[in-house]
Amino acid sequence: MPHSLSRRALAGLALLPVVGCAAAPQAQAQRGVAMQMVPDFADLAERVLPSVVSISVTSEARTEMPPELRGTPFERYFRERQRGRSQQVMGAGSGFVIDPAGYVVTNNHVIGNASRVQVTFQNGQEYAGRLVGMDDLTDLALLRIEAPAPLPALAWGSSAALRVGNWVLAAGNPFGLGGSVTSGIVSARGREIGAGPFDDFIQTDAPINPGNSGGPLFNMAGEVIGINTAIYSPSGASAGIGFAVPSDLARGVIDQLRGSGRVERGWLGVSVQDVTEPGARNGAGAGVLIAGVERGSPAARAGLRQGDQVVAIEGDRVDTSRALVRGIAAITPGQNVRLSILRNGRPTELTVRVGRRPATPAPG
Missing domain, CATH: 2.40.10.10 (Trypsin-like serine proteases)
Structure with missing residues (x-):
């Protein structure tokens, strides 16, 4: 049995060079086509890198008091030891220039509560960054740097x-x-x-x-x-x-x-959940259920009720709670918006004056 297996193995091995040689021209042709399909990024990288920056941040972090010391004789001793002391925390991230005047986009979490921001270009030029504003909901931040000459900037795409x-x-x-x-x-x-x-x-x-x-x-x-x-x-x-x-x-x-320096978003003051059409494929939406209405909110003043089902904003169909939140957030606070709803199964419309989204609002 081992001898028979060895012959089979050798026979198999003997075939490999023949198959390999016969397929070589075809394999080379396929590799050539694949190489043509993979783009060369060299020109693109050379063009965009001068506008891409490295961001270094320094933050001040104070040592928190251990919970077991609170209310004990050691609490005062700990506070006296820590008075005036702080620890510098370093961080790094990336960004890019969107305006020759020196506006730089980065992430909110890169900046955090930084006490110092340094922006460095590919050519080694360094500038102090000043925070213009940040938005934690999209994790975006905008910096401004002062340069002696216009900076290379990038264009937004779709x-x-x-x-x-x-x-x-x-x-x-x-x-x-x-x-x-x-x-x-x-x-x-x-x-x-x-x-x-x-x-x-x-x-x-x-x-x-x-x-x-x-x-x-x-x-x-x-x-x-x-x-x-x-x-x-x-x-x-x-x-x-x-x-x-x-x-x-x-x-x-x-x-x-x-x-x-800040982002203003529209807000209704409701809690919402998705409604799925019975028998619908892939969980297709059938509107958004109002699960709760915050007292004194724009929704409450307009007469929106718990149990109402929102199906459209200004005639545009809404299938998910996320779409409703985003749609309202995109409306400038103070503007009126027309909501198409189902109340007890009957279609009706309400006009709501959109409010300004507070720092910690209800979902909608």
């Missing part, structure tokens, strides 16, 4: 035009190494990762690592179509799943930060 499978280029400051680029494709769109009510991330397999946060994600035209924000990684390094805030969402936020 994230809505992206298709799954499109090539993208990510640039930033991974692990504090400075200007680096990685490439990949759009893996998915509209990802919700539990970051907040405005989750709408672009997923990419372009390697994104710690330090890439706040850096741009480019399409092949060199336009910014996303801001690299988060990764999914059991190890803390790239696992081929990165997330970027889409440019169509980011652009409006950045415009507001630039204009007033």
